[in-house]
Amino acid sequence: MRFESLAKPSIESIQLKNMIKVNFYAALICLSMIGSCLAQVKAPRPVGPTPTENQVRWQEMEYYAFIHFSTNTFTDQEWGYGEADDAKLFNPTNLDCDQWARVCKNSGMKGIIVTAKHHSGFCLWPTETTEYSVKNSPWKNGKGDIIADLAKACKKYGLKLGIYISPWDRNHPSYGLLDSDGSAPYVKNVFRKQIEECLTLYGDVFEIWFDGANGGDGYYGGARTSRKIDRTTYYDWVNTYKMIRKIQPKIVIWNDNGDRADLRWVGTESGYVGEINWSLLNAKGEVSHDMLAHGLENGDSWVPGEVNTSIRPGWFYHEYEDSRVKTLPELLRVYYSSFGRNGAMLLNFPIDKTGRIHATDEKAALELAGAVKEAFAVDLATKMKVSASNVRGNSKQFGADKAVDGDKSTYWTTDDDVKTGSLIIDFGAPKAFNRFLAQEYIQLGQRVKSFTIEALVNGKWEQLDKQTTIGYKRILSFPTVTASKLRFTITEAKASPVISNVSIYNAPQLLEIPSITRAKTGEIAIGASDKESQIFYTLDGSVPTDKSKRYTHPVMTESKVRVRAIAHDPASGKNSPVADEQFDIARKKWTILGVDDDKVNSIIDGNKNTDWFQPQSKKMPASIVIDLGEQQNLEGFRYLPSQNRNAGIITNYQFSVSSDNKQWSIVDQGEFSNIRNNPLWQIKKFTAVKARYVKLVAIRNTQENDTVGYAEIDVITK
Ligand code: FUL
Numbered sequence: 161m162r163f164e165s166l167a168k169p170s171i172e173s174i175q176l177k178n179m180i181k182v183n184f185y186a187a188l189i190c191l192s193m194i195g196s197c198l199a200q201v202k203a204p205r206p207v208g209p210t211p212t213e214n215q216v217r218w219q220e221m222e223y224y225a226f227i228h229f230s231t232n233t234f235t236d237q238e239w240g241y242g243e244a245d246d247a248k249l250f251n252p253t254n255l256d257c258d259q260w261a262r263v264c265k266n267s268g269m270k271g272i273i274v275t276a277k278h279h280s281g282f283c284l285w286p287t288e289t290t291e292y293s294v295k296n297s298p299w300k301n302g303k304g305d306i307i308a309d310l311a312k313a314c315k316k317y318g319l320k321l322g323i324y325i326s327p328w329d330r331n332h333p334s335y336g337l338l339d340s341d342g343s344a345p346y347v348k349n350v351f352r353k354q355i356e357e358c359l360t361l362y363g364d365v366f367e368i369w370f371d372g373a374n375g376g377d378g379y380y381g382g383a384r385t386s387r388k389i390d391r392t393t394y395y396d397w398v399n400t401y402k403m404i405r406k407i408q409p410k411i412v413i414w415n416d417n418g419d420r421a422d423l424r425w426v427g428t429e430s431g432y433v434g435e436i437n438w439s440l441l442n443a444k445g446e447v448s449h450d451m452l453a454h455g456l457e458n459g460d461s462w463v464p465g466e467v468n469t470s471i472r473p474g475w476f477y478h479e480y481e482d483s484r485v486k487t488l489p490e491l492l493r494v495y496y497s498s499f500g501r502n503g504a505m506l507l508n509f510p511i512d513k514t515g516r517i518h519a520t521d522e523k524a525a526l527e528l529a530g531a532v533k534e535a536f537a538v539d540l541a542t543k544m545k546v547s548a549s550n551v552r553g554n555s556k557q558f559g560a561d562k563a564v565d566g567d568k569s570t571y572w573t574t575d576d577d578v579k580t581g582s583l584i585i586d587f588g589a590p591k592a593f594n595r596f597l598a599q600e601y602i603q604l605g606q607r608v609k610s611f612t613i614e615a616l617v618n619g620k621w622e623q624l625d626k627q628t629t630i631g632y633k634r635i636l637s638f639p640t641v642t643a644s645k646l647r648f649t650i651t652e653a654k655a656s657p658v659i660s661n662v663s664i665y666n667a668p669q670l671l672e673i674p675s676i677t678r679a680k681t682g683e684i685a686i687g688a689s690d691k692e693s694q695i696f697y698t699l700d701g702s703v704p705t706d707k708s709k710r711y712t713h714p715v716m717t718e719s720k721v722r723v724r725a726i727a728h729d730p731a732s733g734k735n736s737p738v739a740d741e742q743f744d745i746a747r748k749k750w751t752i753l754g755v756d757d758d759k760v761n762s763i764i765d766g767n768k769n770t771d772w773f774q775p776q777s778k779k780m781p782a783s784i785v786i787d788l789g790e791q792q793n794l795e796g797f798r799y800l801p802s803q804n805r806n807a808g809i810i811t812n813y814q815f816s817v818s819s820d821n822k823q824w825s826i827v828d829q830g831e832f833s834n835i836r837n838n839p840l841w842q843i844k845k846f847t848a849v850k851a852r853y854v855k856l857v858a859i860r861n862t863q864e865n866d867t868v869g870y871a872e873i874d875v876i877t878k
Pocket of ligand 1: 238239371372373468475834837
């Protein structure tokens with residue numbers, strides 16, 4: 161028995177008890193009021209255009225594959241002409257859609273978009289609309305259907321299927337023609353019917369892709385002529401879209417013609433989108449290059465960017481590109497510059513002549529998957545103490561921790577009148593890191609205009625980066641820093657920032673691939689991007705190791721040579737991927753004739769960043785004549801358009817040779833396919849011929865005007 165319980169309670173103690181009771185009830189009432197206040201803190205209102213459910217679902221896919229496969233694979237072209245006979249060449253020896261899907265799945269991709277029909281017009285399924293399809297190819301005696309095989313493989317591997325169907329059809333006789341009432345029979349009876357077949361026969365389709373290349377030369381049922389169309393009106397997109405959405409309500413439409421639909425091209429095929437990347441756009445009519453690259457801060461529609469690039473220079477398979485497959489550092493650059501910048505990454509595999517993804521391409525894609533997995537394995541922000549400068553209505557629902565809870569449906573946000581603010585992530589002890597990732601909750605619109613990140617190093621804040629837009633996902637890379645806290649500050653936003661995720665990583669450092677160039681003299685220079693690494697190289701085609709010859713100064717060679725080089729880090733013992741360049745004869749004795757401008761030598765200086773343009777007075781066809789200094793056994797030439805200006809890019813050419821600069825014979829003529837979107841080295845081969853002078857005649861350019869430019873011209877000797 162305790163003494164206190166026996167004692168009679170005093171007046172004071174009764175009063176005290178009553179006071180406690182009263183305070184307890186008051187506190188209860190208060191708490192429940194706060195509770196109901198908290199429950200009432202409303203989510204921010206959306207700002208500007210917002211994504212549709214389909215667009216959000218698409219954005220969350222992040223990474224998927226393109227497959228380019230057609231008659232081009234067998235004719236070694238980038239753009240097939242639509243020649244009827246080419247169908248007879250389509251004969252993969254070991255077609256394996258299961259392998260395509262397996263490689264894509266193992267590479268971390270979520271879907272596959274296949275060229276059901278490319279510009280040649282050849283269809284990979286037995287369409288009813290044309291005879292120009294697999295049904296008239298020797299493959300499976302005309303009984304095959306690649307889209308059906310791929311749809312099945314995608315299902316097996318849990319991948320989504322997408323369809324590329326080229327509006328431009330270089331085979332079809334009615335392409336580009338109009339009926340007397342102004343309607344387009346090709347669009348009504350062929351193109352739309354083909355879309356309908358692809359969207360009804362093969363199950364769910366997540367994306368449909370309408371390329372912007374349109375009109376020009378073609379076979380057109382044997383007419384072999386040039387057809388021009390107005391790409392904004394000819395296809396009657398409004399009705400085409402209606403039909404598509406009716407058949408596949410969950411689809412997203414990518415279109416680079418006329419009115420934009422759900423997704424936009426980012427203005428380049430090199431694998432990056434602008435650092436400033438708004439998912440907004442003014443969707444009607446033609447869109448400027450700048451708007452494609454950066455979106456538009458106050459655009460009228462939500463049209464996010466999709467970054468498309470090929471794992472090789474070309475979109476279709478060419479054996480000569482077997483040694484040109486993107487290296488790991490190159491692929492990682494694409495990775496960080498695509499969905500690391502609020503885009504999606506669409507990486508292309510050119511299917512080879514056997515009908516499979518080439519082993520080298522598979523290896524490269526798997527290496528990328530491995531490196532990404534390693535880089536993003538441990539999120540240092542998870543479960544760390546995090547505080548915010550402002551929390552919306554002081555509500556737990558919108559607290560700082562919502563940005564690091566791993567739940568994409570929750571977010572940290574501020575009061576309506578607070579458009580700036582910071583989050584501090586406290587690691588408790590110093591941590592090393594070099595990657596920062598942030599995501600906006602895009603369902604409420606894209607809001608952030610600028611932000612900074614800082615690290616607390618030895619008690620002082622150091623700025624690591626200062627950037628602009630975030631969007632669905634932004635990833636920043638910077639040199640490794642060791643710090644105890646990270647501060648993420650939104651410095652400007654359209655409205656209260658809404659951040660669904662912040663992550664911090666420490667990715668392993670990669671050695672960049674060395675660059676190899678050859679000057680006009682024949683001198684070969686090899687450079688590494690950092691000073692610490694050593695360079696080793698070979699000139700006989702063998703794979704270099706750190707036991708190969710060490711590079712210390714430029715190497716002189718005048719003959720044809722294959723140079724391979726690695727950067728080697730002596731500290732870690734690690735090597736970069738192998739850089740690989742093939743050079744033909746040195747251009748030491750070459751002179752460009754008839755041009756009174758020293759700068760013209762830029763086109764044979766071995767530096768792809770220098771260029772030369774024909775004087776403005778020069779009209780098409782414009783030619784350039786090179787004296788090779790002595791007779792050579794020629795079997796081809798190469799042309800690289802200006803890498804600095806999107807102008808003067810030759811599309812149609814003639815190439816002639818001469819022994820005396822008087823009598824000329826044309827040895828090759830034709831087009832540089834897809835050079836506008838993919839301004840790479842154009843390689844043309846012809847029957848070997850001896851000559852001392854060569855002439856490249858530009859007949860047409862991408863802009864259909866008289867500007868003609870060159871970064872480099874080279875020959876291929878036997
Ligand atoms: C380009 C096309 O012209 C290429 O051939 C390729 O299909 C690429 C994806 O788009 O514009």
